Amino acid sequence: MSPVTHSSPMTSEGERPQVVFDTGGNAWLAGALETIAAAGFDGPLALAVAAAPTGIVIADPNLPDCPLVFVNPAFQKITGYEPLEVLGRNCRFLQGVRTEKEGIHALRRSIMQRESIRIELTNYRKDGRRFINELRMSPVFDSAGGLVAFVGIQHDVTARVKAERQAIAARRNADRANQEKTDFLAFMSHELRTPLHGVMGTLSLLLDTGLDAEQRAYADTAARCARIMLTTVDELLDLSRIEAGKLDIRAEPFNLADPVAQVLDLVAPAAAEKGLALSASLDHHLPAQMIGDSKRLHQVLLNLADNAVKFTSRGSVEIRLAALPDGRLGIAVTDTGVGIPQAVRARLFGRFIGQEADANGRPGAGLGLAICKRLVQLMGGQIAVDSTPGKGSTFFFDLPLVPVPESGAPPSRLAPSAEASHPGLPLAHGRILLAEDGKVNQLVAAAMLRKAGYTVDLARDGAEAISAVQSSEYDLVLMDVRMPLIDGYAATRQIRDLPGRHGRVPIIAMTANAMPGDAERCIEAGMDGYLSKPIDKLALLAAVDSALNAKPRRVRAVAPVPEPGGAVPLLDRETLEELRIAVGPGRLPRLIHVFTEETRARVHRMLASDDVARIEDEAHTLLAAAGTFGCGALRDAAAALERACRAGDAEARQKLLAAMPALVDRTLASLPGMPVPRDLMR
Numbered sequence: 030m031s032p033v034t035h036s037s038p039m040t041s042e043g044e045r046p047q048v049v050f051d052t053g054g055n056a057w058l059a060g061a062l063e064t065i066a067a068a069g070f071d072g073p074l075a076l077a078v079a080a081a082p083t084g085i086v087i088a089d090p091n092l093p094d095c096p097l098v099f100v101n102p103a104f105q106k107i108t109g110y111e112p113l114e115v116l117g118r119n120c121r122f123l124q125g126v127r128t129e130k131e132g133i134h135a136l137r138r139s140i141m142q143r144e145s146i147r148i149e150l151t152n153y154r155k156d157g158r159r160f161i162n163e164l165r166m167s168p169v170f171d172s173a174g175g176l177v178a179f180v181g182i183q184h185d186v187t188a189r190v191k192a193e194r195q196a197i198a199a200r201r202n203a204d205r206a207n208q209e210k211t212d213f214l215a216f217m218s219h220e221l222r223t224p225l226h227g228v229m230g231t232l233s234l235l236l237d238t239g240l241d242a243e244q245r246a247y248a249d250t251a252a253r254c255a256r257i258m259l260t261t262v263d264e265l266l267d268l269s270r271i272e273a274g275k276l277d278i279r280a281e282p283f284n285l286a287d288p289v290a291q292v293l294d295l296v297a298p299a300a301a302e303k304g305l306a307l308s309a310s311l312d313h314h315l316p317a318q319m320i321g322d323s324k325r326l327h328q329v330l331l332n333l334a335d336n337a338v339k340f341t342s343r344g345s346v347e348i349r350l351a352a353l354p355d356g357r358l359g360i361a362v363t364d365t366g367v368g369i370p371q372a373v374r375a376r377l378f379g380r381f382i383g384q385e386a387d388a389n390g391r392p393g394a395g396l397g398l399a400i401c402k403r404l405v406q407l408m409g410g411q412i413a414v415d416s417t418p419g420k421g422s423t424f425f426f427d428l429p430l431v432p433v434p435e436s437g438a439p440p441s442r443l444a445p446s447a448e449a450s451h452p453g454l455p456l457a458h459g460r461i462l463l464a465e466d467g468k469v470n471q472l473v474a475a476a477m478l479r480k481a482g483y484t485v486d487l488a489r490d491g492a493e494a495i496s497a498v499q500s501s502e503y504d505l506v507l508m509d510v511r512m513p514l515i516d517g518y519a520a521t522r523q524i525r526d527l528p529g530r531h532g533r534v535p536i537i538a539m540t541a542n543a544m545p546g547d548a549e550r551c552i553e554a555g556m557d558g559y560l561s562k563p564i565d566k567l568a569l570l571a572a573v574d575s576a577l578n579a580k581p582r583r584v585r586a587v588a589p590v591p592e593p594g595g596a597v598p599l600l601d602r603e604t605l606e607e608l609r610i611a612v613g614p615g616r617l618p619r620l621i622h623v624f625t626e627e628t629r630a631r632v633h634r635m636l637a638s639d640d641v642a643r644i645e646d647e648a649h650t651l652l653a654a655a656g657t658f659g660c661g662a663l664r665d666a667a668a669a670l671e672r673a674c675r676a677g678d679a680e681a682r683q684k685l686l687a688a689m690p691a692l693v694d695r696t697l698a699s700l701p702g703m704p705v706p707r708d709l710m711r
Contacts, residue, residue: 341366491515604659
């Protein structure tokens with residue numbers, strides 16, 4: 030076929046020059062260009078239409094049934110039809126049984142009314158496969174207003190429409206699942222809360238009856254577990270309400286100091302138990318009253334303050350409220366606790382995410398901070414955390430609360446009420462630093478001292494003890510002599526080198542060492558007294574009272590007690606009962622649990638280690654802990670292992686280590702409520 034010529038627009042001389050398109054011998058393209066030219070498309074535009082990657086068709090409304098007079102190659106690719114199969118036919122051959130009737134009617138109306146239309150239709154390819162055709166059709170008029178052609182542009186949008194439909198279905202399923210989850214949680218909350226309240230009420234009545242020490246401990250433990258379960262149920266229900274959008278935020282006037290004071294009183298007993306300073310400060314630029322949801326503010330503050338107390342073993346927890354420059358209320362909760370690593374901070378406010386355990390080793394459900402974040406967002410604010418591991422954390426959030434005009438100013442400082450901070454009248458006064466790396470001994474000694482009325486801070490090694498004495502005022506230091514990093518002897522010598530009162534603080538040694546010369550070594554290091562482990566409550570309180578009410582003097586408080594000879598029972602129940610009475614109702618089960626876990630881990634480390642010095646240290650600590658709980662056979666075995674390590678007797682050391690797991694199993698099984706753990710150290 031020869032090249033196609035076409036007249037371009039008129040020149041200034043009134044002639045219409047001929048434009049020649051090279052079709053490269055393609056007869057179909059040549060015919061298409063002639064058709065396009067006849068429809069009024071000119072030169073380069075005609076070639077572009079023919080070669081476009083989008084399906085393009087031209088229908089002639091001046092012929093019967095408005096047939097197609099042009100289709101481009103892209104149309105053939107989309108539909109599978111050859112040009113000769115469709116030219117001269119109405120485009121309805123693309124329709125089928127699933128083509129939308131409404132779409133067909135809309136297309137016909139636009140043709141009759143000579144209007145443009147954009148529509149999506151289900152069409153059929155030549156091989157019978159369906160596809161979604163996005164059609165844009167427009168009329169073409171000549172200069173006199175006559176209708177020349179209809180031009181249609183087509184896209185195969187099957188993949189997009191399928192993805193959209195799948196997304197809609199997924200959202201619908203997710204909404205249905207979320208609603209089912211919310212309904213389930215609401216149902217389970219009711220079903221769990223009803224018997225829980227019965228359990229808690231019954232336990233409360235039981236605790237008001239005359240129970241012996243062991244019975245009261247069990248009832249206390251059950252009541253505490255019930256409270257934890259109730260808190261978890263409440264958190265789950267709150268989270269489900271928030272996610273379902275069914276938790277309303279109120280806007281009512283309230284006294285700004287009220288929720289802060291209530292939170293201080295609620296966390297005060299736990300803070301007092303650990304000897305933490307607890308306080309709140311309020312900016313004097315704040316109004317006394319604001320408009321907002323005091324209940325939800327109280328909920329967020331309580332969760333943050335409770336976490337701060339849980340994860341702080343010594344120091345302080347403070348709540349601060351300030352007026353921000355943009356008029357918002359800023360709230361911060363700061364503690365001097367363990368801090369939060371960066372890796373944890375990045376995901377801290379997610380559901381079921383939190384620190385691994387609190388300062389006492391208790392893991393949480395990981396819901397509280399997620400709820401705090403949602404509540405703060407619902408109230409129009411944002412929440413964040415700043416923390417340094419080992420130095421503490423600050424959680425802060427802002428709220429757009431509206432001030433109540435002429436309501437005055439809130440109190441500048443708040444503290445827990447006396448009744449909240451001291452549920453029972455203290456029997457003694459004084460601030461004591463307990464330097465002890467064994468968790469069991471920490472818990473036992475701290476419980477004895479706090480029950481007597483003393484404030485107790487904890488240090489896990491000699492370095493922490495030195496730092497604590499440097500930065501705080503203590504009336505007494507109880508110093509374990511064998512600790513990691515810096516032992517008690519070196520720590521005492523460094524404390525004695527401190528200037529002023531810090532260097533003169535009384536120091537009493539606590540150690541399981543019973544070798545000749547151990548007491549003298551403590552005195553030579555600068556200590557004022559000596560207590561042997563296991564710690565006797567009366568001896569401990571007598572030594573503390575003597576140190577606090579007299580000038581420092583370097584005399585023994587209690588001499589080491591020699592080990593009895595002969596066969597030793599697995600468990601001395603009199604010692605265990607004395608410990609139960611010493612630490613107070615409800616605490617012994619927790620202490621036994623910690624002792625059990627710590628002993629298993631310690632023996633596992635001894636069996637896995639080839640370092641004789643480390644085995645000796647572990648045996649020394651095990652000796653003290655076992656003696657505290659009246660585990661005489663285990664105490665003696667640990668003492669023998671320590672002596673073998675010191676003497677370099679490898680054969681005796683290996684024999685004692687080999688026998689240790691079975692002895693530990695039998696010993697732990699003899700403790701109240703502890704089953705025999707056959708696979709603990711395998």
